[in-house]
Amino acid sequence: xxxxxxxxxxxxxxxxxxxxxxxxxxxxxxxxxxxxxxxxxxxxxxxxxxxxxxxxxxxxxxxxxxxxxxxxxxxxxxxxxxxxxxxxxxxxxxxxxxxxxxxxxxxxxxxxxxxxxxxxxxxxxxxxxxxxxxxxxxxxxxxxxxxxxxxxxxxxxxxxxxxxxxxxxxxxxxxxxxxxxxxxxxxxxxxxxxxxxxxxxxxxxxxxxxxxxxxxxxxxxxxxxxxxxxxxxxxxxxxxxxxxxxxxxxxxxxxxxxxxxxxxxxxxxxxxxxxxxxxxxxxxxxxxxxxxxxxxxxxxxxxxxxxxxxxxxxxxxxxxxxxxxxxxxxxxxxxxxxxxxxxxxxxxxxxxxxxxxxxxxxxxxxxxxxxxxxxxxxxxxxxxxxxxxxxxxxxxxxxxxxxxxxxxxxxxxxxxxxxxxxxxxxxxxxxxxxxxxxxxxxxxxxxxxxxxxxxxxxxxxxxxxxxxxxxxxxxxxxxxxxxxxxxxxxxxxxxxxxxxxxxxxxxxxxxxxxxxxxxxxxxxxxxxxxxxxxxxxxxxxxxxxxxxxxxxxxxxxxxxxxxxxxxxxxxxxxxxxxxxxxxxxxxxxxxxxxxxxxxxxxxxxxxxxxxx
Amino acid sequence: xxxxxxxxxxxxxxxxxxxxxxxxxxxxxxxxxxxxxxxxxxxxxxxxxxxxxxxxxxxxxxxxxxxxxxxxxxxxxxxxxxxxxxxxxxxxxxxxxxxxxxxxxxxxxxxxxxxxxxxxxxxxxxxxxxxxxxxxxxxxxxxxxxxxxxxxxxxxxxxxxxxxxxxxxxxxxxxxxxxxxxxxxxxxxxxxxxxxxxxxxxxxxxxxxxxxxxxxxxxxxxxxxxxxxxxxxxxxxxxxxxxxxxxxxxxxxxxxxxxxxxxxxxxxxxxxxxxxxxxxxxxxxxxxxxxxxxxxxxxxxxxxxxxxxxxxxx
Numbered sequence: 001x002x003x004x005x006x007x008x009x010x011x012x013x014x015x016x017x018x019x020x021x022x023x024x025x026x027x028x029x030x031x032x033x034x035x036x037x038x039x040x041x042x043x044x045x046x047x048x049x050x051x052x053x054x055x056x057x058x059x060x061x062x063x064x065x066x067x068x069x070x071x072x073x074x075x076x077x078x079x080x081x082x083x084x085x086x087x088x089x090x091x092x093x094x095x096x097x098x099x100x101x102x103x104x105x106x107x108x109x110x111x112x113x114x115x116x117x118x119x120x121x122x123x124x125x126x127x128x129x130x131x132x133x134x135x136x137x138x139x140x141x142x143x144x145x146x147x148x149x150x151x152x153x154x155x156x157x158x159x160x161x162x163x164x165x166x167x168x169x170x171x172x173x174x175x176x177x178x179x180x181x182x183x184x185x186x187x188x189x190x191x192x193x194x195x196x197x198x199x200x201x202x203x204x205x206x207x208x209x210x211x212x213x214x215x216x217x218x219x220x221x222x223x224x225x226x227x228x229x230x231x232x233x234x235x236x237x238x239x240x241x242x243x244x245x246x247x248x249x250x251x252x253x254x255x256x257x258x259x260x261x262x263x264x265x266x267x268x269x270x271x272x273x274x275x276x277x278x279x280x281x282x283x284x285x286x287x288x289x290x291x292x293x294x295x296x297x298x299x300x301x302x303x304x305x306x307x308x309x310x311x312x313x314x315x316x317x318x319x320x321x322x323x324x325x326x327x328x329x330x331x332x333x334x335x336x337x338x339x340x341x342x343x344x345x346x347x348x349x350x351x352x353x354x355x356x357x358x359x360x361x362x363x364x365x366x367x368x369x370x371x372x373x374x375x376x377x378x379x380x381x382x383x384x385x386x387x388x389x390x391x392x393x394x395x396x397x398x399x400x401x402x403x404x405x406x407x408x409x410x411x412x413x414x415x416x417x418x419x420x421x422x423x424x425x426x427x428x429x430x431x432x433x434x435x436x437x438x439x440x441x442x443x444x445x446x447x448x449x450x451x452x453x454x455x456x457x458x459x460x461x462x463x464x465x466x467x468x469x470x471x472x473x474x475x476x477x478x479x480x481x482x483x484x485x486x487x488x489x490x491x492x493x494x495x496x497x498x499x500x501x502x503x504x505x506x507x508x509x510x511x512x513x514x515x516x517x518x519x520x521x522x523x524x525x526x527x528x529x530x531x532x533x534x535x536x537x538x539x540x541x542x543x544x545x546x547x548x549x550x551x552x553x554x555x556x557x558x559x560x561x562x563x564x565x566x567x568x569x570x571x572x573x574x575x576x577x578x579x580x581x582x583x584x585x586x587x588x589x590x591x592x593x594x595x596x597x598x599x600x601x602x603x604x605x606x607x608x609x610x611x612x
Numbered sequence: 613x614x615x616x617x618x619x620x621x622x623x624x625x626x627x628x629x630x631x632x633x634x635x636x637x638x639x640x641x642x643x644x645x646x647x648x649x650x651x652x653x654x655x656x657x658x659x660x661x662x663x664x665x666x667x668x669x670x671x672x673x674x675x676x677x678x679x680x681x682x683x684x685x686x687x688x689x690x691x692x693x694x695x696x697x698x699x700x701x702x703x704x705x706x707x708x709x710x711x712x713x714x715x716x717x718x719x720x721x722x723x724x725x726x727x728x729x730x731x732x733x734x735x736x737x738x739x740x741x742x743x744x745x746x747x748x749x750x751x752x753x754x755x756x757x758x759x760x761x762x763x764x765x766x767x768x769x770x771x772x773x774x775x776x777x778x779x780x781x782x783x784x785x786x787x788x789x790x791x792x793x794x795x796x797x798x799x800x801x802x803x804x805x806x807x808x809x810x811x812x813x814x815x816x817x818x819x820x821x822x823x824x825x826x827x828x829x830x831x832x833x834x835x836x837x838x839x840x841x842x843x844x845x846x847x848x849x850x851x852x853x854x855x856x857x858x859x860x861x862x863x864x865x866x867x868x869x870x871x872x873x874x875x876x877x878x879x880x881x882x883x884x885x886x887x888x889x890x891x892x893x894x895x896x897x898x899x900x901x902x903x904x905x906x907x908x909x910x911x912x913x914x915x916x917x918x919x920x921x922x923x924x925x926x
Contacts, residue, residue, distance in 0.1 A: 344672055344721075346699075347699030352635045353722075358725045359638055359725065420631040468628070
């Protein structure tokens with residue numbers, strides 16, 4: 001009962017848990033966070049670009065402004081990077097590929113920051129030195145030009161003027177070409193200057209000493225910021241973004257999968273619900289129908305009861321008829337068995353009696369012959385006219401015959417045979433008498449009867465089953481005659497003794513005890529047979545219960561016994577021990593109460609009626 | 613055991629009623645040397661020391677029944693002929709005595725002196741004529757496939773012959789017949805050694821056919837296979853048909869196989885020693901009332917003309 005409720009409840013809880021789980025799994029994509037992360041990435045990108053631009057513009061703007069710009073951008077970028085690395089919007093821990101790329105990017109940008117700091121430190125000094133050098137160059141060139149004789153050394157002048165222009169340009173914006181151009185002009189000046197006087201050469205050497213460090217400083221600055229710009233932060237950041245977007249796509253796909261699962265699961269749940277609903281509906285319908293039938297049946301109850309009663313009484317009649325028939329067939333079966341046994345008992349004495357009679361008849365022929373011969377001899381002896389030879393012949397013939405027949409021995413034999421025959425016939429007579437005793441057809445049904453006589457006549461009837469195999473030990477007490485139906489009681493005794501004999505396998509004993517007991521007599525029939533189990537014992541008086549093979553017993557014998565004893569107002573009890581034997585104890589009252597006698601009479605009447 | 617025959621035949625009577633023994637003594641004393649026992653065990657004791665030609669025993673005796681006695685006597689003294697005297701026909705007892713006791717005759721109580729003396733005389737002459745052969749009967753060879761005679765199955769049920777063939781295996785040929793006509797046809801054409809038959813075929817009892825066969829083809833051995841066993845017909849079949857075995861349906865493979873094999877062996881034995889057939893001589897069937905011609909009279913005439921196949925395979 002408990003299980004009946006626990007199981008469905010458990011199933012419902014499980015179904016709900018499944019639903020909740022699937023719902024939770026579809027909610028794993030947070031769009032706001034995603035957008036914020038994307039914004040972070042964009043701003044990092046923008047700040048990086050801004051930083052690069054700030055460096056590129058160094059030369060164009062005033063030194064202090066540029067430095068201030070750069071440090072502001074750097075600080076913003078640093079904050080952005082921190083947000084990407086840790087905190088609620090961080091990209092950390094989402095996927096391994098993303099983590100790797102983020103690490104690469106952060107390493108790169110850190111080294112870029114270091115470069116930036118180096119640059120800040122060097123650029124002020126170098127730039128100042130370069131500005132000073134550039135500012136000094138026109139003065140030196142003017143000095144040199146002043147030393148040159150007028151009109152002479154035009155080439156040198158041109159070169160010097162060109163150098164001045166080149167240096168000024170270089171000071172404003174160093175380009176990849178202008179350094180080699182300056183070196184080319186310097187070399188050209190060296191060549192041209194070789195022919196010049198020492199003072200000029202002296203000036204030109206000073207000029208070169210001024211320009212060389214300028215070129216070196218300027219070159220270092222250019223290398224530094226090129227190096228800064230060349231850090232691959234932008235592609236790396238893009239790789240980070242790609243990885244993040246890839247992870248996000250994955251999340252989306254997973255969420256979609258769960259959504260699909262959720263849909264399927266919901267569908268199944270719906271189906272189950274629908275099925276449950278259907279069942280419910282069907283049981284309601286059945287309930288309705290049952291209700292309808294019930295009310296219908298209620299309406300027709302009386303008709304039905306009447307019809308059933310009719311059927312039942314018909315069935316009862318049928319049952320009664322078949323019971324009577326069965327009782328009859330049981331009677332016929334036990335009668336057949338009895339007759340077969342008695343037939344054998346009768347056939348043996350009948351056999352030798354008949355055979356003896358034949359022998360006697362045959363012998364009589366011999367005796368008759370002898371008598372004839374003797375008669376003839378006697379006649380001749382008394383006849384005066386008879387001749388001597390005839391008399392002698394007749395006498396010798398009679399004598400020879402008498403010797404061959406051995407009349408003395410023969411008559412002794414015949415006496416013996418006739419005595420045997422007598423015995424056989426009286427045995428047959430006894431058997432017939434015991435049959436008559438047993439059947440008691442010549443006595444009324446509520447006669448006064450001694451139970452000991454009944455046991456004896458039953459024993460005679462089944463003697464052939466017991467003879468030589470079963471020892472019968474009689475312990476009869478002095479009994480008052482009781483009022484009963486002797487033929488029915490004899491049937492009871494025969495049945496019980498036959499059963500006892502059948503329960504005994506090879507050899508054994510049957511004890512018959514009787515004694516007067518209060519208001520009646522007690523009969524106990526015990527055997528040393530196979531006994532029976534408790535299960536068999538409990539059922540033996542049931543009609544049709546038999547332990548014999550099909551066709552060997554109707555299973556009615558003991559139920560008839562039980563009925564006869566009940567009809568007599570008596571009791572029958574059975575005790576048994578398997579392997580040891582059984583005991584049937586019967587108590588019969590001295591007098592029949594009127595009603596009970598009627599019952600017994602009725603039962604007997606019924607039996608007589610079917611037998612007739 | 614002495615090889616020379618005693619001058620007078622020796623007959624043992626067993627009955628628990630001494631008056632029956634008295635009667636027997638007076639009836640037979642002039643003809644045979646007589647022995648008497650009042651119980652099976654006493655009879656067996658006597659048989660251990662005295663060879664007899666014929667045993668006549670009552671069936672119902674305390675301690676040991678006649679069948680039990682005759683079965684034990686058969687072991688002890690196989691050449692003695694066995695006759696059972698019964699006052700009450702118990703089917704199981706009769707079937708047991710056929711199969712286990714190999715009875716020569718059943719005699720019902722009360723008996724007629726004439727019939728009893730005739731029966732005993734027949735038994736005596738069979739016993740004495742075959743004494744020498746009977747002694748060596750137990751070492752008859754087992755039937756071999758080469759000389760295997762056929763088995764004829766006479767039954768209303770067409771399923772029985774194939775079933776028998778299946779039980780016997782391929783060593784023996786089984787012929788099925790559903791009418792006596794068919795059966796005689798097979799007997800005319802085929803070397804049949806054993807006939808397995810129901811007690812009735814097409815509602816006609818087979819006892820006359822089997823009896824006639826036994827008279828004219830004494831080496832043929834019959835086995836009855838039936839579900840309609842009754843004591844009376846079993847007694848007729850033994851007395852008038854000398855059936856060798858009586859088995860009941862449903863067919864139990866091993867029981868059937870043992871019965872048929874031993875019947876084939878018996879056939880072999882009879883074929884080899886024709887003088888033995890005296891031991892299985894049958895009573896003449898009671899003459900039909902004058903004027904009535906039995907339905908199968910023609911058939912029985914045909915049976916009488918059957919030639920023996922014995923020479924073919926001996």
